[in-house]
Amino acid sequence: xxxxNHVSKSYNKGRIKAVDDLTLTxxxxxxxxxxxxxxxxxxxxxxxxxxxLRPDSGTIAVDGLDVQKDxxxxxxLTTYVPDYPAVYERLTGLEYLNFIGDVYGVPKAERLDRIxxxxxxxxxxxxxxxxxxxxxxxxxQKIVLTAALLPAPRVMVLDEPLVGLDPRAAHSLKELMRxxxxxxxxxxxxxxxxxxxxxLCDRIGIINxxxxxxxxxxxxxKALDRSERSLEAIFLELTEK
Amino acid sequence: xxxxPTLIRAGLRSNFxxxxxxxxxxxxxxxxxxxxxxxxxxxxxxxxxxxxxxLIQNIYLALKPLGQERALLTLGIMAGQLFIxxxxxxxxxxxxxxxxxxxFLIPLPLKPFEVMASKFAVIMINEYLTVMVIVLPVLIxxxxxxxxxxxxxxNGLLVYLFxxxxxxxxxxxxxxxxxRVVNIxxxxxxxxxxxxxxxxxxxxxxQFLLGRSSRDGLSGQAMTSFFTSPDxxxxxxxxxxxxxxWATKAIAGGFSASGLLNLALFIGTSLLLFAAxxxxxxxxxxxxxxxxxxxxxxxxTLSRAQMAQRVSSGLHPVRAIxxxxxxxxxxxxxxxxxxxxxxVIVPLVFIxxxxxxxxxxxxxxxxxxxxxxxxxxxxLASAGFMVVCGSLNGTSSxxxxxxxxxxxxxxxxxxxxxxxxxxxxxxxxxxxILGTVAASVVAVAMLHINAAHLAxxxxxxxxxxxxxxxxxxxxxxxxxLLDWTNPQKAIKQNLNVLFAMCADIGILTALxxxxxxxxxxxxxxxxxxxxxxxxxxxxxxxxxxxxxxFAGKRYREIEV
Numbered sequence: 001x002x003x004x005n006h007v008s009k010s011y012n013k014g015r016i017k018a019v020d021d022l023t024l025t026x027x028x029x030x031x032x033x034x035x036x037x038x039x040x041x042x043x044x045x046x047x048x049x050x051x052x053l054r055p056d057s058g059t060i061a062v063d064g065l066d067v068q069k070d071x072x073x074x075x076x077l078t079t080y081v082p083d084y085p086a087v088y089e090r091l092t093g094l095e096y097l098n099f100i101g102d103v104y105g106v107p108k109a110e111r112l113d114r115i116x117x118x119x120x121x122x123x124x125x126x127x128x129x130x131x132x133x134x135x136x137x138x139x140x141q142k143i144v145l146t147a148a149l150l151p152a153p154r155v156m157v158l159d160e161p162l163v164g165l166d167p168r169a170a171h172s173l174k175e176l177m178r179x180x181x182x183x184x185x186x187x188x189x190x191x192x193x194x195x196x197x198x199x200l201c202d203r204i205g206i207i208n209x210x211x212x213x214x215x216x217x218x219x220x221x222k223a224l225d226r227s228e229r230s231l232e233a234i235f236l237e238l239t240e241k
Numbered sequence: 242x243x244x245x246p247t248l249i250r251a252g253l254r255s256n257f258x259x260x261x262x263x264x265x266x267x268x269x270x271x272x273x274x275x276x277x278x279x280x281x282x283x284x285x286x287x288x289x290x291x292x293x294x295x296l297i298q299n300i301y302l303a304l305k306p307l308g309q310e311r312a313l314l315t316l317g318i319m320a321g322q323l324f325i326x327x328x329x330x331x332x333x334x335x336x337x338x339x340x341x342x343x344x345f346l347i348p349l350p351l352k353p354f355e356v357m358a359s360k361f362a363v364i365m366i367n368e369y370l371t372v373m374v375i376v377l378p379v380l381i382x383x384x385x386x387x388x389x390x391x392x393x394x395x396n397g398l399l400v401y402l403f404x405x406x407x408x409x410x411x412x413x414x415x416x417x418x419x420x421r422v423v424n425i426x427x428x429x430x431x432x433x434x435x436x437x438x439x440x441x442x443x444x445x446x447x448q449f450l451l452g453r454s455s456r457d458g459l460s461g462q463a464m465t466s467f468f469t470s471p472d473x474x475x476x477x478x479x480x481x482x483x484x485x486x487w488a489t490k491a492i493a494g495g496f497s498a499s500g501l502l503n504l505a506l507f508i509g510t511s512l513l514l515f516a517a518x519x520x521x522x523x524x525x526x527x528x529x530x531x532x533x534x535x536x537x538x539x540x541x542t543l544s545r546a547q548m549a550q551r552v553s554s555g556l557h558p559v560r561a562i563x564x565x566x567x568x569x570x571x572x573x574x575x576x577x578x579x580x581x582x583x584x585v586i587v588p589l590v591f592i593x594x595x596x597x598x599x600x601x602x603x604x605x606x607x608x609x610x611x612x613x614x615x616x617x618x619x620x621l622a623s624a625g626f627m628v629v630c631g632s633l634n635g636t637s638s639x640x641x642x643x644x645x646x647x648x649x650x651x652x653x654x655x656x657x658x659x660x661x662x663x664x665x666x667x668x669x670x671x672x673x674i675l676g677t678v679a680a681s682v683v684a685v686a687m688l689h690i691n692a693a694h695l696a697x698x699x700x701x702x703x704x705x706x707x708x709x710x711x712x713x714x715x716x717x718x719x720x721x722l723l724d725w726t727n728p729q730k731a732i733k734q735n736l737n738v739l740f741a742m743c744a745d746i747g748i749l750t751a752l753x754x755x756x757x758x759x760x761x762x763x764x765x766x767x768x769x770x771x772x773x774x775x776x777x778x779x780x781x782x783x784x785x786x787x788x789x790x791f792a793g794k795r796y797r798e799i800e801v
Binding site (some may be wrong): 050051052053054055056068071072073074076078079080082084086090091094095097098099101102103104105106107108111112115125126128129130131148157187188 | 290305323393474532541542543545549551553554555556557558560562564565568569572573645646649650653654655656657747775797798
């Protein structure tokens, strides 16, 4: 579970409000999709959740633990995939996965099973002994996703995880996301792809200029708009200038 | 050609980070403290420049009665050009081949020579700033002393403007050719490293040749005739690098026929070489470049058994982070050159310096004389040498900066900052130990110091290593440079490395004065050594504790 309580974050000494008094709860077993135009505050919110940024005010909790005060415990429960796959280019894929397994304390047997499974799914098996430097953008994205799945975390936070993935990998990822949440775990991700959000998410939040302008299931969002239009139409209306 | 100025302007902005710096200082108001620091640093350089001018005056007054004063100009110009020849290599390789802006420039409708010319211009401006400290005092000092007129200053300015062209063009041609070869191979990193080490060795060898030629073979009669013919020293000094002779004659000759002829020769050669690099770049630059950032890997699927063998059974996080640091440092050529390899190269250079000139080089014999008198000096000099070899490199002071855009990983993994810095510390300290060991070998070979003295010296160096490593890491952690796109910026152009070296030198100087004070106070050798050990152990413990505490704070604060 992720709980954001009146969270605000600004840049340039308060002149730019990236996130403005955001309150949001993502329940266990739920895939939560986070939508918003460019610069609306999606990445800032995500970075606040995983402790990369500190909120100016408000609190964020993961499974009841405060992200700032119980940082290490929260980190052990959460994995994160950034919007750009910046990983150690000079390590091989397998060295990187081993590193993640070591720091999250994943036992060898589980490590072996999970690595084998996801490398197969993402079709990375033949490249895993090569340096990450030799990977394409999509392959880097896949190795970061594999690393994020390796500790079998309670909570996953993904920033535009589908960017750069080929259709087969994107399909596999969506299945993995569902599987993850069917085990009672939590998944929060941002996206620009309305169709994915519409079909995959249990609930959707729309952020504009740092403020949450809508939040709920697809049905609830449609109910906001009496004409029952598509998510795209609702998004465009809510995020109008 | 009208696109060129735009390209150069963009290149300069990105090279010096002007736009980012302006944004940070004036908009975000973050790095304002840098302004007084730079001002202070500029002021701090003034006394050294004054000292250099005094030195120049003395050399000038000594050479003048012999009619050899113009050799001073040759020396200054040659020193500047040699400096560019040696250090330009790093700039050229990284600017031509490893800067990320190439990814944006290549698809633009620009010709290779335009891209090359703009890069060349940016390096030129970098070099004006670098050699300013070496060449300008000589040019100005000589001009004032010799009462140079308008012709002196005009030609001097022209020579200064063209000064970096010849050495940079030579280096560029070598590098472009090297890269064309390197890029056809799969082992690019290894070749780049080998090429760099080779070019550095050639550079060092060249210096020895110069050093040797100025020492040997002048005696009696030869000396007399040497000094009675004017400019013989100039010709001798410059014989290995003729452009410096042309430049000297151009400046000193003014608007006379000889002056103008030599000026034409100097500028003409510069332009010719510049044209050559443009022509070569049109043919070779992009071919050496395209695909350089890409590394091919053999595709191989591991069997379940092979996978089981290679999947780690669980390292302690400190060991896992240590392994990551070690691998990344040693697999990134520019990090390896400036870290691990430096600690081996510096003692090696020392051996070379001390052994050339008939086995009794200046540095070696000075040390020998100095240390033969007193066992305490043997220990202290050896320890000082070991510390310099082991700790005066960029490993610890770039420990956090080297992570760059990947620092987010360190921020999200469930490993306490205490453990993360412990792993980083162990890695930097291992490099420092490597330097101490290499220096110990030199100390035994050159100074023939006995086992007890060696142990005492190595002990001091190892304890001091903890202090300097922790200090370097604290400095880097205070303001890590994480937004680089070119690894060179993380270690070679990282101000933290410079700040840490200044701090290290400051500490060593303070220790030097403390030792001098104790000697003057009449303390016994044993007491002095014991006091040093106690102070260093205490400072090391304190600095490590401070590092751990600081890391706890900074790992929360640094936003990525």
